[in-house]
Structures are given as C-alpha cells and as structure tokens.
Amino acid sequence: MKRLVNALILLTSLGCRADPGMVYGFNNIEPSANLTWTPCFDDFTCSRLEVPLDYSNRSLGTTSIAFLKLAGKNATVESPSIVLIPGGPGGSGIDLLSTYRAIVGQVFGEQYNFVSFDPRGVNNSGPSLDCFSGNTEARTAFNRLHRTGITNTSSTSLEEQYYSSSIYGERCNDAVEHESPHGYYVTTPAVAHDLLTFIEAEAEVAGQLPSDAKLWCYGISYGTVTGTTFASLFPDRVGRMILDGVMNAEQYYDNDWRDNVDQMDEAMEKFSSLCHSAGPEKCSFWGPTPANITARMDNIIYQLQNHPVPLSGVQSPNLPTLVTYSDLKALFINTIYNPLASFPGMADILHQIECGNASALAGLFDGTDFTSDAGLVIRCVDSYRRNKLTTIEEFKSYVEYSVSKSKYIGDIWPIFVETILCRSFRPQLPDSIVVQDPISGLDRPTSFPILFTSNTIDPLTALKSARNMSSKFPGSVLLLQEAAGQYIPFIDSPII
Numbered sequence: 430m431k432r433l434v435n436a437l438i439l440l441t442s443l444g445c446r447a448d449p450g451m452v453y454g455f456n457n458i459e460p461s462a463n464l465t466w467t468p469c470f471d472d473f474t475c476s477r478l479e480v481p482l483d484y485s486n487r488s489l490g491t492t493s494i495a496f497l498k499l500a501g502k503n504a505t506v507e508s509p510s511i512v513l514i515p516g517g518p519g520g521s522g523i524d525l526l527s528t529y530r531a532i533v534g535q536v537f538g539e540q541y542n543f544v545s546f547d548p549r550g551v552n553n554s555g556p557s558l559d560c561f562s563g564n565t566e567a568r569t570a571f572n573r574l575h576r577t578g579i580t581n582t583s584s585t586s587l588e589e590q591y592y593s594s595s596i597y598g599e600r601c602n603d604a605v606e607h608e609s610p611h612g613y614y615v616t617t618p619a620v621a622h623d624l625l626t627f628i629e630a631e632a633e634v635a636g637q638l639p640s641d642a643k644l645w646c647y648g649i650s651y652g653t654v655t656g657t658t659f660a661s662l663f664p665d666r667v668g669r670m671i672l673d674g675v676m677n678a679e680q681y682y683d684n685d686w687r688d689n690v691d692q693m694d695e696a697m698e699k700f701s702s703l704c705h706s707a708g709p710e711k712c713s714f715w716g717p718t719p720a721n722i723t724a725r726m727d728n729i730i731y732q733l734q735n736h737p738v739p740l741s742g743v744q745s746p747n748l749p750t751l752v753t754y755s756d757l758k759a760l761f762i763n764t765i766y767n768p769l770a771s772f773p774g775m776a777d778i779l780h781q782i783e784c785g786n787a788s789a790l791a792g793l794f795d796g797t798d799f800t801s802d803a804g805l806v807i808r809c810v811d812s813y814r815r816n817k818l819t820t821i822e823e824f825k826s827y828v829e830y831s832v833s834k835s836k837y838i839g840d841i842w843p844i845f846v847e848t849i850l851c852r853s854f855r856p857q858l859p860d861s862i863v864v865q866d867p868i869s870g871l872d873r874p875t876s877f878p879i880l881f882t883s884n885t886i887d888p889l890t891a892l893k894s895a896r897n898m899s900s901k902f903p904g905s906v907l908l909l910q911e912a913a914g915q916y917i918p919f920i921d922s923p924i925i
C-alpha cells in the first residue's frame with residue numbers, strides 16, 4: 430500500500446495523470462492516414478489525420494490535420510458528427526470546441542458528436558510558417574513601422590502604411606524559400622478537400638462507403654468561406670450545412686473585404702439607444718436621449734483627435750504614454766466584435782473619459798490583437814491570383830470606401846483587417862489547391878440545401894453578404910434573428 434502511494438506521488442510530481450492512455454497535447458499522437466481517435470484533454474478524443482499537401486500530386490508528401498471530438502450526451506459512435514468550422518482565417522477549431530464544450534450539445538442537440546479542427550497552417554496542424562523565422566526583434570520593428578494607428582492619422586501615414594506593408598510578404602516569401610517549402614500550401618480549397626478526406630475516413634471507420642460520405646457542419650464567419658467553397662467543389666457531399674455570420678466568398682478571394690464595413694455604424698448606433706433604454710443605473714454613459722449620448726460620444730472623438738492626452742505611470746510605473754484617437758478607435762472595433770456583452774464596459778470607459786480620466790484607453794491600439802501569421806498567410810495565398818488591393822491607388826480607394834461607410838470604424842478598419850499586407854506575397858501553388866471558379870451552386874445544386882443564418886445587424890460580416898451568398902446556392906434558406914452581433918447561438922464571438 431505504502432509503495433503504491435509513493436508511486437502515485439511520484440507520478441503526480443512528474444506531471445503524469447491517472448489514465449495512462451490519456452494525452453494532453455497533439456504532439457503525443459502519431460499522424461495516420463486512418464482516422465484513429467486517442468482519448469485526450471480528459472473529455473475529448475483527438476486525431477491527427479494525414480492528408481496530401483497537393484491532392485493532384487501525391488508525391489509532394491503529406492501534412493497532418495489536428496481533429497478534436499466531443500461526444501454528445503446522448504450520442505453513440507454511429508451518430509453523425511457535426512464539424513464546427515472556425516473563423517479567422519487563422520482561428521483554431523480546437524480552441525473553439527474546447528471553449529464551447531459545455532454548450533454545443535444544447536445548441537445542436539445531445540444526439541450528435543461534435544468535431545472541430547485546426548485548418549492547415551493553424552496551431553496544431555501543418556504545414557507551419559513563421560514569417561520572421563523566430564526573430565522577434567524584426568517582427569517588433571516591422572510592427573512599429575507599419576501599425577502606426579488609424580490610416581489617416583497624419584498626412585503621410587497612408588503612404589507609410591502602404592509602403593511598409595511590402596516588408597511582411599517579402600519576409601514570408603523568404604521564410605518559405607529557406608525553411609518551410611510548403612508553408613503556402615494552406616489554401617481554403619485545400620482545407621475543403623481535407624474536410625472531404627475527413628468524412629471519407631470517418632465513413633471508412635464506420636464500415637460505410639467513403640464515396641457516400643456527407644459533411645454535417647456549422648461554419649462561422651471566415652469558416653463560411655470554407656463551407657461555401659466545400660459546397661461549390663463537392664456539391665453532392667453536403668449533408669447538413671449551417672453557415673452563420675456569412676462572408677462574401679468572392680470578396681474574400683479578391684482580398685476585397687468590403688461588405689464587412691456595411692453595418693458597423695448601425696451596430697455602434699445601437700449603443701446609444703440601448704444605453705438610453707437601460708437607464709442611468711445600468712449604463713454609466715446614460716443621457717436623456719439617444720441623440721444626447723451620440724453627441725457626447727462624438728465630442729469625445731473630436732476631443733481626442735485634436736487633443737491626445739499625455740499620461741504617466743499607467744502602463745508601467747515610470748513610463749509616459751499618450752492616449753490617442755487611434756486608441757479610441759481600437760476601443761470601438763473591439764467593442765463591436767461582441768456588442769451586447771461589451772457595451773457596458775465601453776460605457777464605463779466613455780464615462781471616465783468624459784470626467785477627464787483617459788487612462789483606460791492607454792495603449793489600447795498597441796494591444797489590439799493583430800492577426801497571426803497563419804491568418805494572414807491563408808488569406809494572402811487564397812487571394813494571390815485575384816488580389817484587388819495591390820497598388821497605392823487601390824489602397825487609397827479602399828480606405829476612402831471604408832471611411833465613407835463607417836464614421837466610427839472606417840478609418841481603423843483597413844489597418845485592422847490588414848489585407849494590404851498581402852500585396853508582396855509570391856506563392857507558387859498548383860492549380861489544384863487554388864480557387865478556380867466562382868463560389869456557387871448554380872451549375873450543380875447541393876445535395877442538401879444550405880442554411881445561412883445572420884443577425885439583422887451584423888457588425889463584421891454584414892447581412893448583405895448572407896443575402897448575396899444565399900442567392901448563389903439554389904434552395905438555400907436565410908434565417909434571420911433580430912439582434913446585433915455576429916453569430917446566432919453564441920454569446921461570445923471568439924474571432925472573425
């Protein structure tokens with residue numbers, strides 16, 4: 430007995446857990462072309478599925494895709510799997526399913542299994558690419574040159590942001606050339622094909638015919654591009670497809686994120702009406718009318734634009750800082766990602782600024798979560814042959830469009846969405862993994878109609894995109910929820 434206790438203590442102190450078959454990282458799993466599930470992270474099973482880098486030329490070799498699976502409370506092994514397709518690009522499905530583990534069963538029904546995955550290039554899936562090759566000093570230097578604040582923060586900032594943007598793609602091209610030869614094999618059509626590989630492997634395990642396998646999925650935001658791309662490439666493989674917070678796939682492949690700014694101000698205007706109806710107890714920035722709230726907010730914008738606030742000791746004890754107009758805009762864009770949950774916090778900050786205390790905004794623009802390399806690389810290789818944002822004139826006109834559509838977010842959006850960083854990418858990719866045809870089901874209708882869903886005010890993936898995509902898939906339906914926010918069932922929006 431004593432020896433057993435000692436052995437247990439030893440195991441615990443080494444960080445081992447009780448169940449010997451349980452793994453706590455994808456590195457502990459051998460990739461396999463057969464779908465094999467290993468118990469992982471206590472409540473899940475994990476798999477690393479080997480897929481060809483290039484489906485048209487298997488001699489190029491393989492990479493592996495990380496999958497995570499959670500059994501619904503009433504599910505059996507035979508129950509269909511609903512695949513959650515993450516947003517971004519660059520979002521991790523592994524993180525998505527871990528985050529929502531407690532509610533997916535309630536949202537979709539406990540009779541299903543839930544699966545998600547890291548798409549190619551993201552986190553636990555290959556092939557990986559670090560555009561600065563581990564050189565954090567170079568990365569910081571680039572950020573300082575390029576991320577200077579809202580795009581028209583000065584009379585020269587648009588030019589500085591445009592010309593500095595070439596550094597990024599050149600770094601990525603170098604990293605591909607010297608250390609990650611297949612780092613650009615992360616396109617969305619390839620990811621769609623990986624999903625086909627997954628459902629066929631799953632059918633094989635279940636003793637069913639792989640060629641009959643169909644995809645059941647729920648995609649959010651950029652994940653809707655993966656969904657419509659899949660439906661367009663493999664229309665007879667659509668089992669059930671729900672696409673929520675819909676992106677205009679043609680604009681995505683053109684690197685022309687344009688519909689996105691359509692409802693940003695509508696979402697911001699909701700702040701004034703909701704703050705007013707919540708009352709002074711619940712909204713610290715309350716005013717006697719919604720118009721009064723909007724006018725005071727506009728005052729703050731005007732004040733900070735003309736009078737940035739120097740502060741000391743806010744971010745670190747002895748360092749000075751300057752609270753700027755760009756910091757305020759960073760507050761706005763972070764808030765509309767999740768308006769209903771973030772409005773009270775924004776009210777508190779605006780209230781403090783009105784009282785002369787701007788410290789809550791200090792450094793907010795620096796802290797703005799910029800996209801990972803994976804997210805940028807995916808969108809840049811996807812749009813390489815169709816990129817509509819390459820010349821300085823195109824950049825200028827994109828900024829003008831975005832500013833004309835949104836007075837609150839329009840001038841921070843171009844540097845926030847970072848599509849300009851694609852302009853010097855030079856991927857050399859086989860046709861088989863690059864988008865070729867328009868994304869649509871007009872020629873070949875899907876085997877089951879797609880359900881598109883959207884809120885009436887979607888601050889990041891506007892309703893008009895959902896209408897547009899639905900018009901391209903015969904039989905599809907658009908379900909609307911009268912609300913402001915990006916997705917229908919989830920309170921939080923983890924990522925675009």
Ligand SMILES: *[C@@H]1O[C@H](CO)[C@@H](O)[C@H](O)[C@H]1NC(C)=O
Nearest residue numbers: 461462463464465479633634
């Ligand atoms: C794994 O797949 C290979 C073909 O890729 C097949 O020959 C083999 O039997 C499979 N192994 C298992 C354990 O299913």
Ligand SMILES: *[C@@H]1O[C@H](CO)[C@@H](O)[C@H](O)[C@H]1NC(C)=O
Nearest residue numbers: 483485486487488489490859
């Ligand atoms: C397939 O890939 C191999 C290895 O990179 C290359 O040598 C060959 O030319 C490719 N074949 C075709 C048909 O593209």
Ligand SMILES: *[C@@H]1O[C@H](CO)[C@@H](O)[C@H](O)[C@H]1NC(C)=O
Nearest residue numbers: 501502503504534538539540
């Ligand atoms: C599980 O299935 C049983 C029988 O169909 C049903 O009565 C029960 O409500 C289900 N439980 C959950 C959590 O869905």
Ligand SMILES: *[C@@H]1O[C@H](CO)[C@@H](O)[C@H](O)[C@H]1NC(C)=O
Nearest residue numbers: 454455520521523524552553
């Ligand atoms: C990547 O995966 C690791 C380990 O699985 C996890 O801790 C981390 O949060 C993930 N990061 C992202 C950005 O998804």
Ligand SMILES: *[C@@H]1O[C@H](CO)[C@@H](O)[C@H](O)[C@H]1NC(C)=O
Nearest residue numbers: 581582583584734832833840
């Ligand atoms: C940036 O552009 C917007 C819209 O044209 C304008 O309202 C604002 O004054 C400009 N900001 C600066 C600092 O020039």
Ligand SMILES: *[C@@H]1O[C@H](CO)[C@@H](O)[C@H](O)[C@H]1NC(C)=O
Nearest residue numbers: 716717720721722724725728
């Ligand atoms: C908003 O309402 C308050 C309280 O009535 C008033 O003092 C203030 O002048 C109004 N502000 C604006 C910009 O209308």
Ligand SMILES: *[C@@H]1O[C@H](CO)[C@@H](O)[C@H](O)[C@H]1NC(C)=O
Nearest residue numbers: 777778781786787788789790
């Ligand atoms: C100013 O705002 C900061 C951050 O919200 C807060 O921690 C601090 O207490 C405020 N200072 C005063 C004097 O209200």
Ligand SMILES: *[C@@H]1O[C@H](CO)[C@@H](O)[C@H](O)[C@H]1NC(C)=O
Nearest residue numbers: 677679680687896897898900
């Ligand atoms: C859908 O979006 C594309 C790309 O912006 C546009 O060319 C097309 O006219 C739109 N179609 C409809 C029906 O709105």
